[in-house]
Amino acid sequence: MTLLDIEDLAVTFPVEDGPDVPAVDGVDLQVEAGEIHGLVGESGSGKSVTARSIMRLLDGAEVTADRFAYRGEDLYAKSEAEMRAVRGDDIGMVFQDSLSALNPVMTVGEQIAEVVRHHGDVDESAGLLSELRRKYVTGTRKTASSWRRAVDLLETVGIPDPEEVATSYPHQLSGGQRQRVMIASALGGDPSLIVADEPTTALDVTVEASILDELRRLCDEFDVAILLITHDLGVVAETCDRVTVMYSGSVMEHGRTDQLFENPAHPYTKGLLRSIPEQAPPDGELTTIPGSAPEPTERPTGCPFRDRCPAAFDACADPLPEHVVDDGHVARCHLYTEGDDPGEVAWDARDGETNGTVDGATDRTTPTEVTDG
Numbered sequence: 001m002t003l004l005d006i007e008d009l010a011v012t013f014p015v016e017d018g019p020d021v022p023a024v025d026g027v028d029l030q031v032e033a034g035e036i037h038g039l040v041g042e043s044g045s046g047k048s049v050t051a052r053s054i055m056r057l058l059d060g061a062e063v064t065a066d067r068f069a070y071r072g073e074d075l076y077a078k079s080e081a082e083m084r085a086v087r088g089d090d091i092g093m094v095f096q097d098s099l100s101a102l103n104p105v106m107t108v109g110e111q112i113a114e115v116v117r118h119h120g121d122v123d124e125s126a127g128l129l130s131e132l133r134r135k136y137v138t139g140t141r142k143t144a145s146s147w148r149r150a151v152d153l154l155e156t157v158g159i160p161d162p163e164e165v166a167t168s169y170p171h172q173l174s175g176g177q178r179q180r181v182m183i184a185s186a187l188g189g190d191p192s193l194i195v196a197d198e199p200t201t202a203l204d205v206t207v208e209a210s211i212l213d214e215l216r217r218l219c220d221e222f223d224v225a226i227l228l229i230t231h232d233l234g235v236v237a238e239t240c241d242r243v244t245v246m247y248s249g250s251v252m253e254h255g256r257t258d259q260l261f262e263n264p265a266h267p268y269t270k271g272l273l274r275s276i277p278e279q280a281p282p283d284g285e286l287t288t289i290p291g292s293a294p295e296p297t298e299r300p301t302g303c304p305f306r307d308r309c310p311a312a313f314d315a316c317a318d319p320l321p322e323h324v325v326d327d328g329h330v331a332r333c334h335l336y337t338e339g340d341d342p343g344e345v346a347w348d349a350r351d352g353e354t355n356g357t358v359d360g361a362t363d364r365t366t367p368t369e370v371t372d373g
């Protein structure tokens with residue numbers, strides 16, 4: 001079942017003395033129930049803006065979409081009160097910066113217990129006065145169901161000694177433990193989807209690996225879907241069932257993780273794959289894509305990647321087409337519009353030089369020169 005179904009999302013930030021910023025422009029995103037879906041792309045590609053659009057947390061931005069459905073219901077047709085119920089109960093969120101996302105003056109057990117009470121799983125008042133009394137006077141009784149559930153959730157996300165940790169304040173915990181607390185808190189509302197924006201980026205690799213394992217396990221065990229935002233394709237390879245690749249506000253390619261890694265179709269995806277150790281060609285150094293992504297206000301027409309693409313040709317100035325590579329695997333790239341496979345993209349040029357040729361593309365207009373970034 002498709003949980004989240006977004007078609008042609010555009011998000012623009014009005015700017016007072018300057019051009020509006022078209023941060024996201026043309027994003028399709030489908031998240032299936034129970035899957036881990038990777039949203040990947042370089043910095044500034046619009047991953048976080050897309051994530052926040054799902055929670056409707058984009059104050060002042062203009063958001064349009066052909067479709068923006070969660071479980072078949074239009075999220076943008078909901079009232080703010082209905083949306084508050086969606087946040088936390090249906091869709092949980094985990095951010096990169098756990099220290100600023102958690103309340104510094106409440107124990108983590110108290111914070112999770114509050115989420116549990118609001119979700120209504122336990123027969124304890126979550127009214128404002130009751131919460132204020134707990135916060136400033138009594139605290140949650142350690143025998144209360146909401147507290148027991150908070151401790152259970154801490155245990156579920158792999159925190160040793162959860163009783164002890166529940167009575168700690170966020171600053172007393174390590175970054176990895178705080179990230180687990182955020183995941184426990186997101187689970188407190190028993191959501192069907194967790195949006196996790198770079199949840200492990202600030203952590204060292206061993207802690208990152210164990211938290212990703214944990215997410216994988218939670219996804220399988222609780223049947224919760226996770227939209228995992230990352231700029232790290234290695235993380236995607238390890239963790240995700242499917243993946244959507246973004247570049248400069250648009251989706252370039254999406255498909256199952258195995259389809260995308262074994263048979264990448266978009267030159268941008270191919271370029272990204274060359275920059276991760278597991279995927280680099282046997283002969284070679286890791287190569288990053290020369291140049292950098294354009295600012296949203298300076299994006300070229302048509303394919304936003306064409307200035308950096310070694311295979312770009314005249315048609316790339318036209319609006320992005322959709323090429324179905326395989327069942328469930330789509331690339332938005334002009335190279336395929338004539339129905340033939342363009343073969344290898346010349347990403348193997350070294351020293352920042354691209355020779356700009358594509359095998360099998362002899363009948364095309366000569367690709368444009370790519371400048372060294």
Ligand SMILES: Nc1ncnc2c1ncn2[C@@H]1O[C@H](COP(=O)(O)OP(=O)(O)OP(=O)(O)O)[C@@H](O)[C@H]1O
Pocket residue numbers: 013021022023024041042043044045046047048049050231295296
């Ligand atoms: N409130 C805002 N006002 C104006 N522009 C914004 C705003 N928020 C984001 N942007 C712009 O939107 C674009 C996309 O930003 P976003 O944070 O979604 O990128 P990202 O893919 O999450 O990058 P990163 O990997 O660095 O987190 C960027 O160019 C950014 O400058």
Ligand code: NI
Pocket residue numbers: 047048049197
């Ligand atoms: Ni981001």
